[in-house]
Each structure stands twice: as structure tokens, then as C-alpha cells.
Amino acid sequence: MLFNKFDLNKFDILLLCPSVIGLQHVLDKCSEVAKVLSIEFNAEKSHCTIKGKKSAGDVSLMNLCGNLVDWHESIKYLGVHLQRGSSIKFEINPTRIAFYAACNTIFLHSSGVDQL
Secondary structure (H helix, E strand, C coil): CEEEEEEECCEEEEEEECCHHHHHHHHHHHHHHHHHHCCCCCHHHCEEEEECCCCCCCCCCEEECCEEECECCEEEECCEEEECECCCEEECHHHHHHHHHHHHHHHHHHCCCCCC
């Protein structure tokens, strides 16, 4: 299973494909639709990762609107990190760290403030 994440202004798109060739065909269709609708994909903010039995091997770079899309070990999607590997793994530590940092900031700035 292949994952591809796009950053479309404030919207994220997650594409799932059963093969690398299938993913490239989907990206080609996205490129065609982008031309018709006059929209642009930012290939620098687009990432691919791979799941399944062949995840340990090297994979050719994907092409989106004439730009190369890199493969990554982990993709952040909706605050969850999807990790490359033979099985589906989620990394929640970055989200947990961000949550505790936000809480600590609130507590730090609210110390000494009288209760309402």
C-alpha cells in the first residue's frame, strides 16, 4: 500500500495505491486535472511513503506536474505520523510532545493570574 500526501492550500489529500505504477498513474491523472482546473500542486510539500512487503527496497521517484516527489520514512497526516514499513505503524510521540508543550505554555503564562 502506498501513501502520497499533498498540501493543497489548507487541504490535505491522501492517495492510497496498491502499487508504485498505480500511484504514478494516479499522479498523472492529478496533473491532467490540475491543468484543466488551473490549480498547482506543490511538489516540495508532497511526500510518498510505502507500506507492505516491498517497503525495504528502493523505489523510483514519483512525478507530479513535471516535478519529482520524494519518498520519505514518515509522513505527517492529520497530526499522525505514518511510518514506512511492512506493517502500518503510527507515531504519536510528536503529537504528544506538542500537546504537553502547549499545556506547559498555558500553565507558565497563567501562573499568578487570579481565578475569575
